[in-house]
Amino acid sequence: MKHKDSGKDWRHFAGKPYFIWGIYVLLGIAMYIAMINSVIPKKLNVHLHDIAKYDIQSPVETIDKQATKVKQQEAIESAPSTYVYKKDAALMQVEKAGDIFDVINEVKSKSDKHSSSSMKENVKKVRDKLSDSSNDELSDHTIETLLKASDNELSVAQDMVNTAIYETMNNKIKWSDLDRVQKDASKMIPSSVTSKEMRLAMINILKDSIVPNYVFDAGATKRNKEEAARQVDNVVIHQGEVIVKKGELITRDVMHKLKVVGLLDNHLKALPFVGLAIFVLFLTALLIIECQHFKTKQGAPDVTRLLIFLVIFIFILLLIKLDSILKNTHIVGINYVVPIATGAWLIRMLLNKRLAIVSSAVFGLCGSLMFGEASSTNVFDMPMGVYLLLSSLAGVFALKGHGTRFRLVQTGFIISIINVVIVAGLIFIQNGTLHLYETSLTLGFAFLSGLLSTVLTFGLMPFFEATFGILSPIKLIELSNPNHPLLRKILMEAPGTYHHSVMVANLAERACDVIGANGLFARVAAYYHDIGKTKRPRFFVENQFNHDNPHDKISPQLSRTIIISHPYDGADILRKHHMPKEIIEIAEQHHGTTLLKYFYYKAKENTDQEVLESEFRYPGPKAQTKEAAVIELADSIEAAVRSMAKPTPMKIESLVQKIFNERLEDGQFDECDITLNELRMVKESICETLNGVFHSRIEYPDESDHKKVNNK
Template sequence: MITHQLKNRMKEFALTYLSDWGIVLIVGLILYGLMVGSVLPKNPNVKLHEIAPSDIQSPIDTVDTQATQEKRQEAIGSTPSAYAYNKNLGLIQVEKVGDLFDTIAAVKKDDKITSDSPQGAIDHAVSSIANRLADSADSKLSHSTLSALLTASDHNLQIAEDIASTSIYEAMSDKVGWNDLQRVQDKASAQLPSSVLNDRIRKALNEVLHAYITANYSFDANATKLNKQEAARNVDNVVIHQGEVIVKKGELVTNDMIRQLKLVGLLDEHFNIIPFIGLLLLIGFIMFIFWFEYYRFREKHPKYSVKFLYIYALMFTGAATLMKICSFLRLTNVSGISYLVPLAMATLIIRILLSERVAVVSGLLLALVGSILYGISAKAAIFDSNMAIYLLLSSLSGALVLRKRQARPKIIQTGGSIALVNVLVVLSLLMFQNTPFTLINTSLSLGFAAISGFIAVILTNGLMPLFETGFSILSPIRLIELSNPNHPLLRKILIEAPGTYHHSLMVANLAERACGVIGANGLLARVAAYYHDVGKTKRPRFFVENQMDGVNPHDKISPQLSRTIIISHPYDGADILRDYHMPKEIIDIAEQHHGTTLLKYFYVKAQEQSEKPIDESEFRYPGPKVQSKEAAVVELADSIEAAVRAMKNPNPVKVNNLVKSIFNDRLSDGQFDECDITLKELKSVEKSIDETLRGVYHSRIEYPKDLKMKKVNTK
């Protein structure tokens, strides 16, 4: 008891507190520990200004930072400066000069300034204008200019504003640089019309034009900086590629060669972190694909994402560890013993528990990991190409060989298929090597490859129950086992409620076909339909399909009591299923298959017997409403099948009308509001159920009762 409680607490802690990224990090660290042996380089024996005794290749891909930086500096130096043209600045300046004249006009009006006003009043008005324009960058106008404009008549002030606005707009309609600014200002001043302006106002406008005409085409420091940065970014890194010959045999070793050898870590006398960073990047890529597949699954199945991650992590690290252990078999020097590794086991289990796509992607990643692990044991530079091909095709065979509806992988059938693929791959690899075949070595290699396939299936069958039990997984294999008619619960329904049993079989047929139409899990719907009414076994005779003698006990009890008995059966069924440790998905469908629907018959009966109005909610199932597509399909199939079964003289037309009626009733009652099923999918479910029932209740030929067989004399 204590052990069971401790196990449950540990499981709850792991599922609750370990974050997704924490699990991914742990998987990455395990892979790093397994693969770190591949980044321990061997330093070549070369010296400066001596002849190289052999070719020296780079063991990794790395960036030559010095050469790259030189190219980037060259690109930055050749990038021209950028200039910006603000074509709207002219309009902005026109608006600003308009604000100037509006301010002058307002002060003139408020202080009642005229040409005859005392100088003190004029000075006070000029100060008022200066204060109002204090926040403007172009407000540094002299006292005499403001005084001249202030004392001008309203007519002359308006003319001055129009001339200033026009002159500024025309002057700044083209590009005006800082070098050209003085020339443009002087030109605008020279073009002021003397016929309509007196000397004092013309002088004031001259200062206004010089203050408000400004450069609209200037050096753009930010754009220049961005252009130079972009030019630097566009320079490709100078990369020394893995396998690239840095020093050729017979060449004189130069300083640049020594620098490149140090850069790739071949001349480090002390600890060199670069190869370890390279491995970290590789594992980072692998873990990115790992996370991407988890993310895709989490979007489609948010309820099971935690289980997915734990299973995926366990299988991935377990398979990598298995390959690491099997790689040491090479120390035995037995020919072909490396092919004994049963990597197909991992993709088989992932295919069964998760999905085919995840299994294929995992096969690709594990083949990459395995090729490096076997490269370490073979003392190869990076990876073992032969093992890469073998592991890839062997793992893919495990991901693709299993059928959807297949129960536990059959040792002979599945193992034989994987073994055949392994043997063909090894045979082709032996031919590629173009080496003489020897009977013993060839036989051992092919034999180990064949045995690997059968070991993979045996391990899969042995580990599957552990995963299903430990993670409460409802796999296709588990569903097929639960659909066995000899299951104790199905036998219980058959014996104690035979009518319910046959009703459940019919619902299962309807639900599975409908789920197939909308892409839902038809097998889950079928199995859930078998068990959805197991709660009726508690009081079987209170349900019409089990009243074989025609006696209805509801005739002798109140509608309220009948309601209590009928409404309890989904929840009684859920309790029974829990007692039998059935999967949660099946329990949920059994509990939800009536949603919050109304018991119309007993509701109407109660209303007829009661003098007071009865609240409809008293005769509704408490729910919850269906939460999944499979539950929605089972609910529709259950209600429609029961209604058709109760119909007198059913025919295709009556069945079709009844199906539409029930469908519309459930839809208008909001029974699918909490489910992710679409209206289009519901219509497809309706059509599928109708077509299936038409096949059951099709028209039959009525034979006359008095039809007699006539004997034909053949003589």
């Protein structure tokens, strides 16, 4: 009792929504843990002035801000300064020089030339008047010389100075060229035309008047340098760029680049982990959508199948992870030895084909990331991902039939050949140099993968069958072996029942295949459905063989008890031999709650008292599955047709239709999900099979008839 109560508690707990979602969370956690190491950047153990032991590539594409800044500074420094040529400067300076002579003439006309004190006052007056023009370069001696000069000398001097200024400043004059230009202008004043004192005064005026007319434009220059800085492209370290080659010296520049791309960074960054979480969430959602189809007969989530999928999925992730670790042994092609088809086979045989296809895609994506390297350009190893995907899909589609051991071995060799073809294609696509030894070794590992998948599947199927009570195709094939002890028991103790069971199995398997039910299961369950008859075989007509019918000597009530007990006797025998519960349920349900009409009416004939119909009905339960419904129909139809004297197609079809109608009117299929259209297809299938069994044959003449013909 305690054991049963604990089982109920477990089923009640497993049916809770949080338990179902807990399974889904475990799927996501398993994927995240399996792939987390692939997104953590590997830190390099390198030092300045070391020799690189291998090529080091950039794992990311990033901007070297420091190098970009240096390049921009160089562009700024090399950008040319901007100068502006002032064409009007010559006329302006000629006019300025003319102002000097005008002031001199004005002061001279108002001054007493013979007063020495008046000369100083005149010089001061000249300076005061010229102060607005900023003629600071004129010396007192020059002003005195001009004040002492005659009007003719001043006129000649003015003409010569204006000419020299104008001709000189018609050319571009920089600050750097000013001294040279002023000296050249001084040479334009001949010493023969004027006095020495006057010539020096004129040279002084030239130096004061000749100024740069090609001047620096600070605003334009600033704009030029800013534009030059903007024109500089960012210094980009591209993903996959070789920072240092094997055997080269690790310089400061190399160390700087390694730091920029994060290979020397000791701080973990959150983005790769966030990205992996998003990736895992997507894959988990994909699996959840497919697992939503796992429902029990009552419509609740099928926890058993979810747990089976969880175990298979985690196991395959461990295989891929182990294989990714083996890659570090640097054995060429060792990564292709992973028996990835195992997962596809197990999921297809124990669950369904569609989930196996989706899981193949998930395994391919997970494996692609697990075999990639976070510190290189190959974060995803696409060739490996393609191999895992195609190999898994090949396992799904190459497995035909019911998955017998022979079929698995055969499929394993097919997968091995497919793996070799896939890997060869991947090698050729990469267009690398082919080495006979390395290529042969790689293809050999790919071939071995298919064989390992077969071995693993053989080894794991008993585990799932025992742990989860799974009735796998392999198990069904084993149970269908005629040498099974229980089948031998039926054959030896109730041979008529054995033959009847074989016929029911043939009818049920074909009918189940027609409506999309499990034909193999129906066949095997039909073999065992009447094993309860072995307890009292002579009480069943197919085992009497012209012996007296024991029911003629006992009451209808006792006959009822014996006949009705055989489904439950059979269930007890099957439980005692630890047979799968699905087969036990078929044994209990194959008569549903039908009425034993023969003994019911016999009991009514033997007494005047009321006989309750319920006392002559099987206790049930009614058929709960399509397979149970089909076996119930096949069982009753086969027995009825066998009792017909001369079965013909019309008689058979009429009888089958009658039994179908009785079962429908009696509500025997109310508790299973079989439809009326499927029942119609089952009826047609059974009729076709029976017509093939009970077809008419040519009556061969006996030997005496043959002799009579010859004598004539």
